[in-house]
Amino acid sequence: MSVNFQKIEAKFQKKWAEEEIFKAKETKNKPKFYCLEMFPYPSGSGLHMGHAFNYTIGDVYARFKRMNNFNVLYPMGYDSMGLPAENAAIQAGEHPKKYTEKAIKNFILQQKRLGLSYDWDRMLITYEPEYYKWNQFFFLKFFEKGLVQKKLAPSNWCPKCNTVLANEQVHNGKCWRHTDTDVEVKNLEQWFIKTTAYAEELLKDIPSLNWPERIKTMQENWIGKSFGTEIAFEIPSFWDIKEKEFVFLHAFQDNSKSAFWDWLKKQIEARGGTVAFAPDLPNTNEPKIEEQINFVLKNYKFNKNTVLITHSLGGVLAMKLLPKLEEKISCLVMIAPPLKTEFKDNKKRPVLEKYCDWKFDFEKIKSRAGKIIILEDKADHIVPFGHPEEIARNLGAKYILSKGSKTHFNGNVEPEVLNCIFENWPIFTTRPDTIFGVTFMVVSAQHPRLMELVAPGQKQEIGAFLKKIKSTSEKDAFELEKEGAFTGSNAINPLTGEKVPVFAGNFVLADYGSGMVMAVPAHDQRDFEFAKKYNIPIKIVIQPKEENPEVELKEAFTGEGVLVNSKEFSGLGNKEAIEKISSDLGKKGIGKKTVQYKLRDWLVSRQRYWGTPIPIVYCEKCGIVPVPEKQLPILLPEKVKFGIGNPLATNKAFVETKCPKCRGPAQRETDTMDTFFDSSWYFLRYCDNKNQKAPFDLKKIDYWMPVDQYIGGAEHACMHLIYARFFAMALRDCGFLKFGEPFQNLFNQGMLHGEDGFVMSKSRGNVVNPIEMIEKYSADALRFYLVSIASPDKDFSWSSEGMESASKFIKKIVDYFETAKTGKSSAKMESKINKSIKEISLNIEKFEYNVAIIGIRKLFDALSKEESRGTLESFLKIIAPFCPHIAEEFWEKLGNKKMIAVAEWPVADEAKINPKFEEEEKALDKLIEDINNIVKIVKSKGKQPTKVFVYSLPQEKQLLLENIETIKTRTSLETKVFAVNDREKFDPENKAGKAKPMKPAIYLE
């Protein structure tokens, strides 16, 4: 008898679709359950076995939950923009859209053939403008919120991808998509999303997530919090302070003694500088620009040595004043200057609106100052985020984003102000206790500001060094020898006053801390190696117990000890010294305890075509202008020329536009977004995928979110899973969500390898195609095999024997149900099935599918030719999540009208579970084992037994009689059962006397 699996599969796949069995609607009648798999990147080569594995795991769960009376949302979509599609399309000479469209169609067909129970109505495709429009929308929301920033930073460039990559997408110095390609570090202006703003929350929540331990620690390491101290090292070669005249201009409603002014004055004087002019401005409560300008010009003569320092509104005064000067001043430093009067606290300040016209002649201002430095407070409560930055951009000024000790730099002590004036270079260290042992500094060779430090005489040497390390960058990072070159600058140790040389080095990261480290060769192995190589002195400041300090070190001592050569701190234990030195530095305003994260901001811009256009316009007059929401979506033009570089950049129709603000000529941003932007919120769109007016309806989100079970590979631990968590938190703070953690439970499936144990790949020829397996064995057999071989979270290798075995088992089930009779089940069977229901339900719940399968096989073995309708139905229900097609088929044959996919999961009847049956079964097994053992012995003596006589205690005879058929088949012997007290028993050798409880006696003939 052969079954046509293909026919059954097609029949029920059609029926599921027609009856909309899997359509999810919001309802209060049932608890909701959101089951989600990481959506695929639809490649041209179609569904691979890893996909099939992932989706089978999810589908079993969704089906199980659905049968357990949950209102299940189980959607599917396609992550369909990005580089591989673009590259593959170019190679195939096709447009990426056409190419991807085809791939998706193919994917859908293949997924349907696996019998996956998706609600296809909720499908989403990220390349559709209806979707990516909302990417742009969120980008703008983040922009408003100050979470988007364009900055010059060391960026990872993949020469194969021809674009920059996010930090997360660089693995071991290589591109995550091109494991043979080194990324190059380039200093580029790129768009960043400030994931670091949520570093703390991203870290803090991790313990509360029900995720695999592995993933949680990976994220913890990735975020990488470390506690330490920030210490300002002055690098005085920039300044000859004694020549300068410092001038202060205070803020609105302030005076020359408010905020940090007094403290700053002392700091300047301590360095030998003079404060030439620090007036109380006239009418500071109702200031008038003309009056203040006249006052300042009357009382102070600006000259080429003037260093003008302003705070807040003082900056506006400076910007109005400078164009009136004839001579250029030395330097203008503006602390938190506002650009207009739309302040963050929403308080109306008509006085300030009247203060001036708020229009600035940036070109003129620029020409009146030798150097301009602007400082912004990231947590400013008054000046809106980005104002100082915008001023800096217009002035071509040096811009520093930092954090005041009080918001808006209102503190009495503001080290950041000093840092930006004196070119202090703060460094981060976890070992402030070793500060007396600093003998040099090392700045990252990739640091954007490196050249500022290089003295004219050292330019050549540094240039040669940079060239050298670039050409050796292919070497693996970890065995790279530490190298460097002297910059010609010196730094001053703030506690000793010692001058130490500043080197550029290849072992310092540009984007961790401040890109410069204090080097303590005696107590840091890296610094030690560097010092040895360049003959830099090594100064021991921590004495390990009982060791002679005169002995020359062979390596750095990094253990605990007592401070020596450390002035007043000598004698302290080094742990204590960390605290003491930090607080001492704090008091002096040259250091503070801080935390550092390894997490970097998310670089989202890509110099490629097949992505969401970034909704930004560059206007000659207005600068960077976000596109107004009403103009969204900015469509990705379909007609483009692929060639060298980004095809958007050469597309005039796309680039040329009008400024949304001034209607003047402007250019569009031609970078597109990282596709991880798309995948960071797709799970929200599923909740309301057809919404034209909003990314989603908040009520629907409230109903479905968060995702109850997320399923996917571990490769996204530090990419997608971090971005998506960040997105949820950011959207929450933008008012879109009520929660910050989108995925409560996460399951990671293992990696599926080829039969040879290697990753499946065409070049190895070990690829097994799921559709071929479905055609050869049936979808149910494939599904059954995939979940039966190993714990789903363990890696495993494909096995064709395993596949065969699963297929045989499925056929056995089919054969059984085609011949089984409906009648009565034994109490034993009732006990067994109820126990199985209990155990298997728990196994599925815990993703122990392989154990569930073991249980199913055991249960199946126990089925007799005739079973009750309830037993048969329960069995079908149990197998339904794994092999839904045949389950439906025989469910229907039993006369059920409603489909099994929505039938109720069986409930275990505890009363029917009786351990007695198991004991009896064990005893029977033992009896059969004994008989077979004796047969073996007897045969070895040359006899051929054909009959077995079993003698039981009287009360056990009935039980044996019931099992006489079993004994027969399992021993292949004619079987007769007697009770020991039966008079007419056949017992020529008097074996009956050996019978014991649950252990009958045996005679063979």
Add this chain to the structure above:
RNA sequence: GCGGGGAUCGGAUAGUGGCAAUUCCGCUGCCCUUAGGAGGCAGUGCCUUAGUGGCUACGGGGGUUCGAGUCCUCCUCCCCGCACCA
């Protein structure tokens, strides 16, 4: 180096502190057979035996316990992730 996970029959995979061994594969034997794949039954650590017994054994060493594959501790090996993070 740091972190995570592992090590159980020939292979894979189960195993609440209570008789170690589940299921699949492989192998061996027998049965069935339309001779074709298959299917059924049994066996598969060692010894012993017309059975009801003994021994060995959960990577290795210690420990807790009446009792440990399971809990604690140290070590070895394997896999995975991160790694010049100051």
